Amino acid sequence: xxxxxxxxxxxxxxxxxxxxxxxxxxxxxxxxxxxxxxxxxxxxxxxxxxxxxxxxxxxxxxxxxxxxxxxxxxxxxxxxxxxxxxxxxxxxxxxxxxxxxxxxxxxxxxxxxxxxxxxxxxxxxxxxxxxxxxxxxxxxxxxxxxxxxxxxxxxxxxxxxxxxxxxxxxxxxxxxxxxxxxxxxxxxxxxxxx
Amino acid sequence: xxxxxxxxxxxxxxxxxxxxxxxxxxxxxxxxxxxxxxxxxxxxxxxxxxxxxxxxxxxxxxxxxxxxxxxxxxxxxxxxxxxxxxxxxxxxxxxxxxxxxxxxxxxxxxxxxxxxxxxxxxxxxxxxxxxxxxxxxxxxxxxxxxxxxxxxxxxxxxxxxxxxxxxxxxxxxxxxxxxxxxxxxxxxxxxxxx
Numbered sequence: 001x002x003x004x005x006x007x008x009x010x011x012x013x014x015x016x017x018x019x020x021x022x023x024x025x026x027x028x029x030x031x032x033x034x035x036x037x038x039x040x041x042x043x044x045x046x047x048x049x050x051x052x053x054x055x056x057x058x059x060x061x062x063x064x065x066x067x068x069x070x071x072x073x074x075x076x077x078x079x080x081x082x083x084x085x086x087x088x089x090x091x092x093x094x095x096x097x098x099x100x101x102x103x104x105x106x107x108x109x110x111x112x113x114x115x116x117x118x119x120x121x122x123x124x125x126x127x128x129x130x131x132x133x134x135x136x137x138x139x140x141x142x143x144x145x146x147x148x149x150x151x152x153x154x155x156x157x158x159x160x161x162x163x164x165x166x167x168x169x170x171x172x173x174x175x176x177x178x179x180x181x182x183x184x185x186x187x188x189x190x191x192x193x194x
Numbered sequence: 195x196x197x198x199x200x201x202x203x204x205x206x207x208x209x210x211x212x213x214x215x216x217x218x219x220x221x222x223x224x225x226x227x228x229x230x231x232x233x234x235x236x237x238x239x240x241x242x243x244x245x246x247x248x249x250x251x252x253x254x255x256x257x258x259x260x261x262x263x264x265x266x267x268x269x270x271x272x273x274x275x276x277x278x279x280x281x282x283x284x285x286x287x288x289x290x291x292x293x294x295x296x297x298x299x300x301x302x303x304x305x306x307x308x309x310x311x312x313x314x315x316x317x318x319x320x321x322x323x324x325x326x327x328x329x330x331x332x333x334x335x336x337x338x339x340x341x342x343x344x345x346x347x348x349x350x351x352x353x354x355x356x357x358x359x360x361x362x363x364x365x366x367x368x369x370x371x372x373x374x375x376x377x378x379x380x381x382x383x384x385x386x387x388x
Binding site: 060068070082083086087092115119120122123125126129130132133134136137138139140141143 | 254262264276277280281286309313314316317319320323324326327328330331332333334335337
């Protein structure tokens, strides 16, 4: 499990073996099965999760009972109810497993200790958060002025190879379109490409 | 101009006077007038901007010629076409001045040097980016499942006291509602409060 997070970290910072051991000591493995729920609204959120294997989704259920998918997370992504995690408030999101998953979790407290003891992790998380911020902004811009075909292509670029792993109705939900519209869109794009 | 950014920084990190002088040497003042355009699509974006005074907005114009406001920036906010800035690609956004503004700009190159020479700035920008990421996520959640009254209250919480500074039609645009709906909403909320 450690090899994948080691590779992920080393893309941005170099660690001594002592720093690496310390970092690994803070990560706790979590294994869940497809359809298991990781976080529910109201939960206390002590941890954020690095995805070693599998796929999860974060979603809200609105007053009408409709589900809205905000984010998928696949290998090398971090997922949590970040607002609850960073601000120490109860969760407002659901996070569940689209597939069986292997995760590594780190608590807020351990992360703060890590920043103090190995300050170069500030650099690592600054870069990850810059990317997360930019992809969120893309999602807003996408929703504001792109048509559904463009939004679908953005989705495929953000989550390479996820298409075979996530049911159609969930992708349609993420895109804010009906499942029938997604099928039509796919047929159209396949025709254009072939 | 320096006092406000000094205060802003010292909320998260402590600098020696030498580090502070070095940081200040990288900041260049920019003064613009109401309606001036800071960034247009296609521009090369070398800088991000700290707002000392005034208000700006970032927006897109879609294929139908409709404007979509993505972000306002007031005192103590940073603004730029961040995607263009971080990825060294041409701008896709417009940024213009809602009021006369005083800004301090820092180039991508100088920022990278700053991270290398004074690594604690990684901590500062990690915290700022965490907040920016969370407010972007709020904006997405807001759009997905909140009604316009809730979105308006979120807007007021994000930009305290901005209401008197920005024309109604721009606030309505940011919220994705018609100016008439915004006026109705305000009357309703005023009635409920009084």
